Amino acid sequence: MGAGAYAHDLWLTDLRREPPSTVGTAVLWAALATGVLSTVLLDEGVGVNLFLVALPATLTAYFAARRAGRVQARPWTLAWGIGGLALLLVPVLRAAQWPSFLAVATAIGLASLALHDSRSWAGVVLSPFGLVDSLFKGAAWGWRGVRARAGKASDNVGSVLRALAVTAVLLLVFGALFAGADAAFADLLSRLVPDTSVGDGPWHLLLFALGLLGALAAAHTAAAPLQWDRYKPSPGSARGRGEWALPLLLLCVLFAVFNVIQLTVLFGGYEAVLDKTGQTYSEYARQGFWQLLIATLLTLLVIVLALRWAPRGGPGDRNLVRGVLGTLCALTLIVVASAVRRMDMYVEAYGLTRLRISVVTVELWLGLVILLIMVAGIRGARRLPRAVAASAAVGALAFGLASPDGLIAENNVRRYEKTHKFDLDYARGLSADAVPALDRLEEPMRSCVLGPLAEELGPATASWYEISWGEVRARRILEERPPVTTGPGTCVGSGENGENSEYHR
Template identity: 60%
Template structure:
């Protein structure tokens, strides 16, 4: 009920600390239900719970919607890990799904529990209800008197109390229902989790050494040939390569980044399939598997470095965008995943599922904490200071995270870049403190101090020599 009330009161037009406030009573519901069912608190359960709480701090820091969405999804995943437990691949893959499986059964489980405890319990819950109602009555009466006696105190109460009106009643009721069902699902899962570790998968039929190793050795040779050229380029051979191909730096970078990204993803698939059918008769087979797949992993790391270098060239030529920073972050995580796979090949794969889950959640948390819109704005402002080239039309579509960096631009570029952001912040001025991020509050202070008085000259200032209206807006 506390989770439902918090959801109804605090979930509104924006995301901030309100998501964390709603998660606190839901966490207690799951912890108390697990304790009543005889479950013990394990170290990894605490790791997943703390990680989920840390991810819900991202909406309180960043105003951008896309890092917030990723953080919420990752927090739900870690919540599923904390409630279900487990260490195997099925636990990591299906743990978050099992949380939603408890939404329907949670209501039936709660109804049965309430009926069992209702008989003969009036002597316990009636005094509690009476005490709560008296406390609420005292708060309302004396709070109203003090608010009428002092305007400053009235403003403080108004800023702290949720804004509730009849127009918002349907939304509040929906949030109440969602909060109630969500908390019951968490409690039901905590009391009776699905044991995904009990799922077993038969390993693939082991192949002979020649049949298994030959395709992978050929693939390694192909990777080695490609990487030899890439290493030459990375160590200063761009002029020769570009003179022979007739491409510019930007064209060379754009031409290969997506292919290299897909090559990295497919390599992970190849490694997974190769492990399934790897020969495993003795020590010699294990050494062969480690040598062949270890070589493939090392060569794939060079591909990752090449892809990131190409993206760096493209960003230098055309600036940083949301898509570019997102796929670059994904490529970095893929490189980290390959390093973890290499470590598992040396020290054993028992911790690999958890390690990959921790690394993915860590990258999502870091991605939200650095506030990518702020990084995008900073890179483009630095690029303008160096080359005097900037695409204001793109930058003014960023979130409030970008305001401190864009504030350094000269007029009228500064006002042109900040005009749309200022209008959005003005429209959202009525949001409560718990729906406002730290970046949004800081942006309001900056705009209140300096304004956007130069926006009248935006028509000429936004004409960017790089801007191509026919270009693909989703190109990297």
């Protein structure tokens, strides 16, 4: 255990830059602001508060990088930073937690890329671990800076504390007087100022520590990042042309035969599905989508391994590799189109769900990755790692901004208008983002769906920074047209094909 940890530390030491210089005053103040905003704003809900906390944390990293001499106007670094902040707008706009979680996780990944300025596959994949490595180092680094400045500024501590005490007294006294004089001002003050109590002290202290430590970790990483690009994995042993190409060429033939059948069946219409398979649209779609998704993932793995063991004898070998892998990628794109088409048929039969919209989004992104690999085969692979990371970030941002719950509700409402079938139980589990689409339903269906959603939302008691625009819009709709009380048995549905509990008109 000890020997392994020692070897691990030696390996990271080879990747580290020089230790950061003394912590700058601006870094400490920005980190303190991050901690204060964390304890004040990050309480129960998620909205614009995450974005506001991220701003001083970004400044902490910027000040640390500038003091270490690392600030350069590099387009990719700016793109990662701006993209990470843009992803934090998803919780501001959308009430659903699952796309917001994806956006926040992706924002952390982009922040790690911006701090490390990584270009290689190792850097793109391992950059987040650099933040973890700096978590405790950043805290110790910041503490040393505070102690150094405390000795120099001991004479000013008393004056600063007196100024803060006078400010607090003035704000409390006059704020209480104005709140007692005007109810509207009191209501505004209650929304702007967090409601805290003695019992919440440990929780707010934890939030302060997380914000402060997170900002210092980002600053330490910005000043002395792990240089993941130095890590060069050993290349695989080059194979002969015949040994390397034969399995891949046969795989391409298999793909080609499968794709010919897919094009015949999938684009031949409903009658072609019945004639060639003896199945319905929904049965045919459900049978194959997951297999095709796995096939796409395995194809990417095959491409990675093929590149590792590809022959490297000269221009002839390079042309062979490009030709074979390019053909495999092109055939895989048809498999991706087939999988997406199958999911479209499945949704047409059973409606849209969170799982279905998520997996089809992943399949589309995998198709984009394959396209990027094909472009890299022509123009060079130097930018491929960052291009793949950027495509994932853009996909997460687009997925969140598109409001998946809203799209699910919109699709299922249109399906109800055509088939008069609707999954009540599933619709009740959607977030407030689905309310505008569900509001178009006729009664009593509308109240059957929106009644539980309205109860879950409850009154607007959260502060302005803890709620999303989707929640605000949903409350406005429900206040203008509140759901009516339905009688017993009105909202009971029946199942369809044993899959959904549906309301039938």
